Amino acid sequence: MAGLFDIQDNFLSAILESRNDAIVDEILEHDLSVGGLSVQERLNIYRNNTFITLKRALAQNFPVLCRLVGQQFFDHMAGEYVQKHPPITPLLMTYGVKMPEFLDDFDAAGSLPYLADVARLEHLWNMSFNGPDSEGFDLEELNKVDPEKFEDIILKLLPNMQLMSSIYPVLDIWLANQTEEGASTTVNLERGPCHLAIYRKAQEVEIMPLDPASHAFFGLLGAGKTLGSALVQMTGKYPAFNLQEALQNIMRNNLIAGFEFAK
Amino acid sequence: MGNNNFDPIPTNAGIGLKPQHYEEILSLGPDASPKIGWFEVHTENYMGAGGPPHYYLEKIRQDYPLSMHGVGLSLGTADGLNLDHLRGVKNVVDRYQPALVSEHISWSIANGVYLNDLIPLPYTAETLQITCAHIDQIQNFLGRQILVENPSSYLLFKSSNMEEPDFINEILGNTGCGLLLDVNNVYVSCQNHGWDARDYISRLKPETVGEIHLAGHSVKEWRGQSLRIDDHGSNVCNEVWALYDYTLSLMGPKPTLIEWDNNIPALMTLRQEAERANTLLNRDQCAKNSG
Numbered sequence: 001m002a003g004l005f006d007i008q009d010n011f012l013s014a015i016l017e018s019r020n021d022a023i024v025d026e027i028l029e030h031d032l033s034v035g036g037l038s039v040q041e042r043l044n045i046y047r048n049n050t051f052i053t054l055k056r057a058l059a060q061n062f063p064v065l066c067r068l069v070g071q072q073f074f075d076h077m078a079g080e081y082v083q084k085h086p087p088i089t090p091l092l093m094t095y096g097v098k099m100p101e102f103l104d105d106f107d108a109a110g111s112l113p114y115l116a117d118v119a120r121l122e123h124l125w126n127m128s129f130n131g132p133d134s135e136g137f138d139l140e141e142l143n144k145v146d147p148e149k150f151e152d153i154i155l156k157l158l159p160n161m162q163l164m165s166s167i168y169p170v171l172d173i174w175l176a177n178q179t180e181e182g183a184s185t186t187v188n189l190e191r192g193p194c195h196l197a198i199y200r201k202a203q204e205v206e207i208m209p210l211d212p213a214s215h216a217f218f219g220l221l222g223a224g225k226t227l228g229s230a231l232v233q234m235t236g237k238y239p240a241f242n243l244q245e246a247l248q249n250i251m252r253n254n255l256i257a258g259f260e261f262a263k
Numbered sequence: 264m265g266n267n268n269f270d271p272i273p274t275n276a277g278i279g280l281k282p283q284h285y286e287e288i289l290s291l292g293p294d295a296s297p298k299i300g301w302f303e304v305h306t307e308n309y310m311g312a313g314g315p316p317h318y319y320l321e322k323i324r325q326d327y328p329l330s331m332h333g334v335g336l337s338l339g340t341a342d343g344l345n346l347d348h349l350r351g352v353k354n355v356v357d358r359y360q361p362a363l364v365s366e367h368i369s370w371s372i373a374n375g376v377y378l379n380d381l382i383p384l385p386y387t388a389e390t391l392q393i394t395c396a397h398i399d400q401i402q403n404f405l406g407r408q409i410l411v412e413n414p415s416s417y418l419l420f421k422s423s424n425m426e427e428p429d430f431i432n433e434i435l436g437n438t439g440c441g442l443l444l445d446v447n448n449v450y451v452s453c454q455n456h457g458w459d460a461r462d463y464i465s466r467l468k469p470e471t472v473g474e475i476h477l478a479g480h481s482v483k484e485w486r487g488q489s490l491r492i493d494d495h496g497s498n499v500c501n502e503v504w505a506l507y508d509y510t511l512s513l514m515g516p517k518p519t520l521i522e523w524d525n526n527i528p529a530l531m532t533l534r535q536e537a538e539r540a541n542t543l544l545n546r547d548q549c550a551k552n553s554g
Contacts, residue, residue, distance in 0.1 A: 011382065026420055027419070087377045088377060089348065090335025090348060090372075133317070203318055
């Protein structure tokens, strides 16, 4: 008879890959002449429970994706996802981190090329929803900074902020699919690329569309660049970039969590 | 407000906290009748860094005693505990200071994969040693006692050479942890495996039981035989209420949780289930006081 490690390893194979042969020998066979379940059927209860609850977790984490492809297709797709990328942590609130790359390779979803980016947006939304809270920041603190030291400032944006870009208008798609009724709304794919900041100030996640330069600037700040070095990089690539306007936009929307000076 | 922050779980009925009910609980306040004695949460649901789950739990924690019930430590895993997860549990336990912390006598992780289910263990000396070592490790790391819950199951392993209540008693004796006695699980497993539920309960030691769970289950028919599925999606059935009544008659009153995790009903339904448990608890409380 197998030890515990092998029993669990074989049980895992039975659940994820329907390879029951090794585990069935370990499970007590009931007297089937009085009816009831065979060993295979008992294993199926566990397999179904695992798949149903994990597919439900994915449907919760990707509600717009679910609306876009329909419940039935989503169920099929999610089942394949669970098999290919089962969770490696008991925290299911952000389960599905590999959904975008999974969809890129999922042939059956090929007619909807923007699905992967919608999934990316939904995952980042979850990251922001569950991400660190920000303490709140008093803008007066920035006004006190000696103007000569301004370029050494490392500005910290909200700690739950996520950034993404897509060649598709994924925000329009996402907004149109917030309810079942909206799912029939047509989105003009010709509206082209979008750049987004996803963040949470109190309890509500917000999504802000950005122009390409602001998106790049937010990215530099997120990477811990000083204002001075961010400005140098920005003016090289985006000659029309206006630092003052960009900072005003950030302050007006309360996106600052704090700042420090480069050492 | 806030005066019962670190109180132990009272010997009355609590209910499982669900996001659907956050706002209603806050607007009711802790004195609304029928009174909610305490709340239990799934530990893992509060292990994100921030956001609404913490916002609401912080507020509700100020008014009610709290129990944290984990589903992810996988006590019976052969290849060792997930230490990242254990650290996460410690963080959230340190933050909310729950009166009770519990886990399950089962496994859910193999080769690092989390199956999101509570799978039964073979009851052998090897499993006992592994499970006890993990419970010791957890209790040492958290610096406190935990409770472990008896499982529900749909299959048994050939290699088991101990009966479930004996296996549980060995764990409790070896580790000093307490028992979260899930009366619905006892009923479900006994029905599914042809065991005697009253005998099962009578073999447990009343002083080890720190909490009781009550939940609903469903029944499926297969070729003339019924199988009970522990799905926490309905009212507690009459047979389980009767077994609970029997349990209290042996053990005296114990903090009792109404668990309802699927098809979540209106808060009032949970409060009414809790009231039904309170009626039985109060009767036993009176009997204990007068006897």
